[in-house]
Amino acid sequence: MTSTVLSAAGITVGFGETIAVRDVSIDVHADQTVAILGSNGSGKSTLVRAFLGLVPLRTGTISLFGTVVPSRHAPLERVGYVPQRTTAQGGLAASVGEVVEAGLLSRTSRNLPAHGKERARAALDTMGLADRYSFPVGALSGGQQQRVLIARALVRNPDVLIMDEPLAGVDADHQIVVADVVQAAHERGAAVVLVLHEAGPLAPLLQRAIVLDRGCVTHDGAPPAAVGAHAMPGHDHVHPHADQTTEPSDLQRGVL
Amino acid sequence: MIAAVATAMAVGLAGPAVGAYLVQRRISLLGDGIGHVALTGVALGTMAGAALGLANQDALAVPGAMVVALLGAIIVDRMQSKGRVAADVALALMFYGGAAAGVVLFDVSGGDHETFEAALFGSLGDVSTTTAVLTAIGAAIVVALAFGFRRVLFAATHDPEFARASGIPAGALTTSLSVAAAVVITLAMQAVGLVLVGGLMIVPVAIAQLHAGSFASTMRRACLYGGGVAAVGAILTIRWGIESGGLIVVAAVLLYGAVALVTSRVAARRPA
Numbered sequence: 001m002t003s004t005v006l007s008a009a010g011i012t013v014g015f016g017e018t019i020a021v022r023d024v025s026i027d028v029h030a031d032q033t034v035a036i037l038g039s040n041g042s043g044k045s046t047l048v049r050a051f052l053g054l055v056p057l058r059t060g061t062i063s064l065f066g067t068v069v070p071s072r073h074a075p076l077e078r079v080g081y082v083p084q085r086t087t088a089q090g091g092l093a094a095s096v097g098e099v100v101e102a103g104l105l106s107r108t109s110r111n112l113p114a115h116g117k118e119r120a121r122a123a124l125d126t127m128g129l130a131d132r133y134s135f136p137v138g139a140l141s142g143g144q145q146q147r148v149l150i151a152r153a154l155v156r157n158p159d160v161l162i163m164d165e166p167l168a169g170v171d172a173d174h175q176i177v178v179a180d181v182v183q184a185a186h187e188r189g190a191a192v193v194l195v196l197h198e199a200g201p202l203a204p205l206l207q208r209a210i211v212l213d214r215g216c217v218t219h220d221g222a223p224p225a226a227v228g229a230h231a232m233p234g235h236d237h238v239h240p241h242a243d244q245t246t247e248p249s250d251l252q253r254g255v256l
Numbered sequence: 257m258i259a260a261v262a263t264a265m266a267v268g269l270a271g272p273a274v275g276a277y278l279v280q281r282r283i284s285l286l287g288d289g290i291g292h293v294a295l296t297g298v299a300l301g302t303m304a305g306a307a308l309g310l311a312n313q314d315a316l317a318v319p320g321a322m323v324v325a326l327l328g329a330i331i332v333d334r335m336q337s338k339g340r341v342a343a344d345v346a347l348a349l350m351f352y353g354g355a356a357a358g359v360v361l362f363d364v365s366g367g368d369h370e371t372f373e374a375a376l377f378g379s380l381g382d383v384s385t386t387t388a389v390l391t392a393i394g395a396a397i398v399v400a401l402a403f404g405f406r407r408v409l410f411a412a413t414h415d416p417e418f419a420r421a422s423g424i425p426a427g428a429l430t431t432s433l434s435v436a437a438a439v440v441i442t443l444a445m446q447a448v449g450l451v452l453v454g455g456l457m458i459v460p461v462a463i464a465q466l467h468a469g470s471f472a473s474t475m476r477r478a479c480l481y482g483g484g485v486a487a488v489g490a491i492l493t494i495r496w497g498i499e500s501g502g503l504i505v506v507a508a509v510l511l512y513g514a515v516a517l518v519t520s521r522v523a524a525r526r527p528a
Contacts, residue, residue: 052421076423083417090414091282092461095470102411107423110408136469152418 004066005030005160005191006051011060013043013050013215020046022215023059030159033182033192033205035223038212044195045084047212048162051193052081064160077106080158084165084195088145089138096140096148097133100124103152123155124148128177142169147177154181161185164195167202175201199223259388260380261490264504266388266395267444268456268486272464272478273402274436275457280413280471281430283343284461287454289332289350290325290434290441294450295358297324298375303365314371321375321445325438328354333434337427378449378501380493387446394443398436399479409433410471447486449501456482459508466512466519485511 006028013021021043028034036044049055051062053070062069065078080103088099100120104112113119124130127147132140137148146169153161161182167175179201185192186205194202203223211219271287278286301320305313328350335346362372374382402409412419412426413433419426437457444453464477489504496503 049417054417054420074423076421079421081418081421083415083421085415088415090280091284092276092280092471093465093468093474094280094410094414098410098471099414101407102414102418103422105408105411105419105422105424107425110405110424112407134469 003030004028005064006193007063008047008051009061009063011050011062012058013046013055014058020215021050021212024212024215024217025060026210026217026220028160028191028193030191031186031189033186033207034194035199035202035206035209036193036195036212037197037199037209037224041214042212043215044212045164046215048164048193048195051162052076052079072107077109077156078159080153080156080161082149082153082161082163082166084168085146085149086142086169087138088140088148093136093138095133096124096129096135096137097121099137099148100152100155103155106156119155120151123151126154126177126181127151128174143171143174146170147174150178150181158185158190160191160193162193165197166194167196167198167200178202179205257491257494259385260383260494260500261487263383263388263391264380264447264486264490264500265483266392267440267447267453268460268482268484268504269479270395270398270402270440271444271453271457272460272482273399273475274433274440275461275482276471276475276478277402277409277413277433278437279458279461279465280410281433283336283347284458285344285347285351285454286329286332286434286437287441287457288451289347289354290329290438291450291453292351292358293328293354294321294325294438294441294445295375296354296361297321297358298372298445298450299358299361299365300324302368302371303361306365314368317371317375318442318445321450322438322442325442326435329434329438330431333431337430374449375445376449376451376501377499378445378447378452378504380447380490380500381497383446391443391446394439398440398443401436403475405429406472406475414471447490447500448504449499452501452505455505455508456486459505459512460485463508463512463515466515481508481511 004027008024008026011021011024038044046055065075067074097120100123101112101116104116121133124133127150129147137145150166166178182192182202182205206223209223210217278284297320298317301316302314305316332346332350336343408424409429411424412429416426441453444456448456460478460482463481464474468474468477485507486504489507493500493503
């Protein structure tokens with residue numbers, strides 16, 4: 001079994017009277033690709049924001065590579081995060097390059113590292129946006145802006161990639177690019193956590209699914225089977241399915 | 257004349273350097289809010305000067321404005337970051353509360369109305385060489401910090417959640433920006449006055465935004481526009497003997513109109 005990179009132990013998150021995440025315990029291991037599924041308001045985004053110390057916990061602890069989050073020494077620079085956004089535009093014009101280069105900054109790195117611009121161009125190239133480096137980000141379409149945000153997460157070569165609804169607004173062709181990114185991250189040993197409404201081309205890559213309902217984990221194991229058109233004979237997958245040799249008992253325990 | 261123009265140029269350069277981040281955070285009216293709170297500080301400083309029996313009763317007006325503006329900026333920043341009130345409501349509370357308290361305190365203290373008017377609209381003609389030097393030093397520090405920490409300040413203001421998820425202390429950085437805004441506003445009090453200082457921080461940014469494609473180029477151009485309109489406004493103010501703040505901000509707004517016209521014509525001629 002590979003090492004645990006992210007661990008939530010009995011965490012509860014609430015906002016006023018509302019409990020968004022209730023007593024959730026999850027371990028995510030290196031080279032594991034996990035989907036967090038659930039209906040609107042089930043607590044998916046709150047859970048991944050808790051992983052990063054962005055929301056206060058009422059109970060429980062989060063640890064990242066063995067260090068408690070939030071804390072001064074949490075290795076957040078090893079995480080690539082794609083927040084749920086409808087735009088990458090702020091209040092003022094910013095170039096695509098500036099937005100992606102912001103992904104190279106951290107608590108200890110407040111200026112661009114050596115070859116930072118080249119790394120930003122390479123991340124944009126991965127997302128099919130190499131020629132947009134100097135464009136104002138607000139001039140791009142919603143789907144292109146989403147790909148800019150993914151490039152910002154990729155530019156630091158993260159050991160953990162957390163993406164909240166990465167397919168939102170992205171056209172079918174570029175959803176396959178996102179799937180390529182997930183597969184490449186998996187192949188180099190990174191853990192990938194995806195908040196998804198619909199898995200689309202990412203479905204074959206998922207090794208584990210955590211389903212939330214009103215803040216509680218109702219399923220932690222093998223991804224739900226495809227239904228409808230996706231289950232029809234002859235349905236082509238662009239990517240090979242995740243390794244199916246894992247023991248079902250392991251899937252049920254969530255210890256891939 | 258030289259002291260007045262140097263003071264105006266210094267705040268004209270420093271104002272947009274901070275203002276760009278305020279626009280990025282979508283709180284471009286923060287400067288106005290802090291300016292109105294600083295009025296309370298002017299009144300308190302004047303009252304303190306009278307109570308201490310100072311020969312120049314207004315000697316503590318600027319230090320009073322600085323202290324109260326800093327406190328106001330930090331309180332509003334905390335209110336916003338704790339999520340207790342929406343950003344615009346926090347600014348409104350600051351805006352109205354600060355102005356009203358300033359007027360009441362000034363009336364109670366029996367302060368000189370000329371002092372009050374100078375704080376509101378600026379009085380470049382009264383700038384001393386010492387004031388000009390201190391303003392230039394303060395403005396240079398603000399500009400150096402705003403450009404020196406540009407990348408991390410951009411990250412913290414463009415997407416605070418992503419910045420925090422990267423370990424960047426976004427909360428501390430945005431508080432620092434509010435403090436820098438309070439410093440610039442106090443520095444600019446004599447040049448443009450507290451009512452119009454927000455205009456000098458934001459209008460040059462709006463002009464630069466018309467034709468800049470990146471945050472860095474917007475900042476650089478905004479500072480040049482700010483310094484330019486402040487210098488021209490200061491020269492005309494002294495020549496015509498009128499209030500400085502109004503003329504500087506009017507010059508900035510006219511320049512915005514001219515640049516908007518030119519950029520729209522250029523865009524219309526560009527092949528589709």
